[in-house]
Amino acid sequence: MAPERPATLAERWSAAFPDALAAWSPYTRLKAPLLLDTSKAAAAEGLTGSFAMIRLVDQTVVIDLQQVRELGIQDYAVEVLAHEIGHHVYAPASITDHTRSLARMLPALPTVTQHAPMIANLYTDLLINDRLMRSAGLRMPELMQAVVAGNQRGKPSKLWILYLRIYELLWGMERGSLCGKALPPREPRQPAIVAGSRSGQASARIAQDDAADASSSNALDIEVDARLASRLVRHHARHWLAGVGRFAVLVLPYLIEDAKAGERLQTLMDTKDAGRGGQPEGMTDMDPEEFEDIRHPGADDALADDAPVDGDPGKTGKPGQSKAKSGTGQARDPFQYGELLRLAGLTLDAQDAAIRYYGERARPYLVPFPSLPAQHSEDPLPEGLDPWEAGDPIDQIDWRESLVLSPVPIPGLTTVQRR
Template sequence: MNWHEHWPAALTAWGRFTKVHDPLYCESTSDARTAGLTDSFAMFRLDDRTVVLDMQAVAELGLHDMPVEVMAHEIGHHVLCPADLADNARLLARVRRGIPGFETFAPLVANLYADMLINDRLQRSRGLRMSVVYERIATPDPTPLWTFYMRTFEILWSLESGTLTRAAITEDIEGDAQLCARLVRVYATDWLRGAGGFAALCFRYLSQSAEEALATTRKRVCVGIVGEDTHIPGLTIADDDVIVHPALDPHVNEFAPREAPADEPHPPGEGQFREPFEYGQILRQLGVNISDETAAARYYRERAAPHLVRFPVRTKPLSTEPLPEGHTAWDIGEPLEAVDWIATATRSPVVIPGITTVQPITGRTEGADTAKRPVDLDLYVDSSGSMPDPRRNVSYLTLAGAILALSALRAGARVQATLWAGAKQFLTTDGFVRDENAIMHVLTGYFGGGTAFPIHMLRKTYIEQERAEPTHIVVISDDGVDTMVRMTDEFGRPGSEIAARSLANAGAGGTLVLNLWNDWEEKIRAITPGWDVHRVTQWQDLVDFAAAFSRKQYERSTA
């Protein structure tokens, strides 16, 4: 059967104006694997909106005469659920909260939920034979999860028990299937709200089944998602809706108490955002091939974005206007384009190279216009054992550093970022750079060692060489910053002397942003004269500091 001839009918099942790329028909399972299809006979790639079909597997499962049903189902992932990568990410995150301890099964559960919504719409509203598809792909030894899933379809479509199920229906399975069927109908047009309840129904079957037992279930569902290294905005924000089991949801169970928990967001605070490790897990479960370091960099970029501000600038005159100062002789060997032919012809009608040829003399004068020069940033972030690993948990030191660095880059400044912990434990950019990736690579690193400020970095940057551009030094730490002045460098030079000279040579001041307790602020001020000391009592306050830094700390450098 020529499946491509039935492609228009599959599109029409979702409306006359539905447009999707033509399917990719893979003749063999090996070709399908090359296209990214590994756990099913068909899928919909959300990244490029393409239906991929394993025609060999389709034939082996006896679905060769059901092109409209199979392809319309895949189109449903584009039209109905999850529609795009961003919605799929939100669906996956909601499902993860409904199966605590079994988050690795979230892609499977999310796909089962999406398939159920799509199939119910096609079977009831479009008259397609979705029940026949499941009859043909039925397994003789199903898992409890698959039995519960098939029993739900039987209830949704008023099928006799045993039509799709191949195992005994226990009271628990029957009760869960009844609730699930009701949930699918109630949340058909608001499917994200129902995802948590569906996951809660699946929870008991995941806890009773091992990874190997669910492998056959995976082979019978349309995974349908292949994501490349794509940025998905909004994923750092945590899902704050309450997950309610359908038995306690008055919209699903009419006997549930009406005082069921309401969907109220968490109060303002860190609970509004996901942890970096969870952010990375969700991306990988979406199919995005990403490392912990890259995931962390994206996480802090997104969280820093709302706080980015214009970086401070200095105004200085431009010396670019040419000033004619007469002519001088042009001789052979000098650039030919330097000859002023009009002045040469005026001087003599006969042109003799090196004798009558002249070239202009041009000086420079200070222009009337002015230019704004952003102040460069030299950033030092503490990564000792008392600080969190930014790749696992939220590090407000990293977030504040990202806000400062990205603000500087936005204004055209250059940034030198240094991560430091114990002796010889430091990571730095290759001088002052405008490479955002290089800066984020440093800021999202982690040592977790002792505490020893890298005094040699100040010495190399401001004493061993002349720093031509005005630079502001920012150090983010706690009371461990005292190692900057009470220790010596590898040559025995006092840190206090190096810090003082570096501050003077930087040309735009320095700020110590420190989490301090009790009388530590006065101690730090006493041993770091000339430095601005900004004290915070909790790490979250670093975000407010970083957002206001350009306006408050650099007012004196904009004159």
């Protein structure tokens, strides 16, 4: 008898998909992932730079198995697939929320708005991985250690070190378990207070100047920022959209200091083109939350040690409660609309963006095509017919229908009555 052929990597990962779905809920349903053996085949599906990605337009998970082998994470199928499923069912979950998160993040990233998709990706990854580790008991720390060991792209930046340190704090890992000995000496600094207000450009300049001062004085305190970010992730776990702007303010100095801060992080970018081929709705109008002042997490009382967790309003009001200023209902201009969609992963030129913009703006004012009202008969609709048997009241015979059946009525055979 011939020996049984060992399962291929694609077969093993395909078999792990039901367990990955169950990590979120026994009722979670999603189409089977695309498991591609080569990076060339993955590139044909739009996956480049990372070993995995999602497509929100058709709810698809795409995996580059060649990069999986190169990173040495072949044994973490459930963890990787569950993470990608999390982008579909948790954050961002839909192309509309994906685009809305970018819109809330843009005011907090003056001059570096091109990095908004990367920062949104990092933020949702933190939320998903922390939930899978705590609620589903998956081996997310081991997966991150394997990714760190296998990812040698570029030079580790302070943003990369910050990102890994956040995981160490979230999961109670020993300092340096992920980021190694790359943590610089602690040099505390005073965080920025306000950034990204839509009321004017002053707050954006404050955030940028604060970041520049921190960079010039070499006072980026990764440890303090990592602790603030870990509290931010836990506090906004249920209402994740409420924390995107604050997370962007936190990492802004790292982006301004190092133009290549995200080079090594590209391996983890699985939502940068998540909106490709889709059509987010309602993006011509700004959300009320976009007019709020985006506070640095260090100046946010909700993230204090004694603050209530997300879902327990306590003294801070309802989670995600809007404190929008006047200006609600303001619309974006066509240029802002096009830039936002391009950041979400859509491939549009200026003309296509303008067509979508004005089409969405005009849709509420469309007049229905005129139609003539249909004439309704007031005569009662006749009911069905039943046989009339001998012994039934003779006045109940429907003679018209009976004679239609036979010109010679035969009682009990061709006679009928109304129901």
